[in-house]
Amino acid sequence: MNGINFKREIAASVDQAVARVTAALAEQGFGILTRIDMHSKIKEKTGKDIIPTVILGACNPSLAYEAYSANSDVAGLLPCNAVIRELTAGKISVELAAPSAMMRILGDDKLVALAGEADKRIQLALAKV
Numbered sequence: 001m002n003g004i005n006f007k008r009e010i011a012a013s014v015d016q017a018v019a020r021v022t023a024a025l026a027e028q029g030f031g032i033l034t035r036i037d038m039h040s041k042i043k044e045k046t047g048k049d050i051i052p053t054v055i056l057g058a059c060n061p062s063l064a065y066e067a068y069s070a071n072s073d074v075a076g077l078l079p080c081n082a083v084i085r086e087l088t089a090g091k092i093s094v095e096l097a098a099p100s101a102m103m104r105i106l107g108d109d110k111l112v113a114l115a116g117e118a119d120k121r122i123q124l125a126l127a128k129v
Helices: 014-027 038-046 061-070 072-077 099-104 109-128
Strands: 005-011 031-037 053-059 080-088 091-097
Touching (some): 005 109, 014 053, 014 080, 014 091, 014 109, 031 038, 061 109, 072 099, 091 109, 099 109
Antiparallel strands (some): 005 091, 031 053, 053 080
């Protein structure tokens, strides 16, 4: 973990990595709410190129409900982001936000404790990617 993300590198294309991340997260009860092809948006809005980067907004509804019920300020930190970034052709960085790190921002110990379960699920998903 680098502070806010659980991270690993895999051999895949961006599309293959997105599919693998989506499937691994689904096994842990997370659905994908959003997909942002960041490289396409940057190109569209600025005309500049960046490496292929996809951001998936993942949510486990049960865990999100528990967190929101404990402190509604958590809404600004949801969903959890999964970043799929092409490092070189065939080499992908997969970065999954650490829910407990995000919850520390609010300074709510109860939320940090609740996020521990989400951390475990995120790490299990990352190991299967």
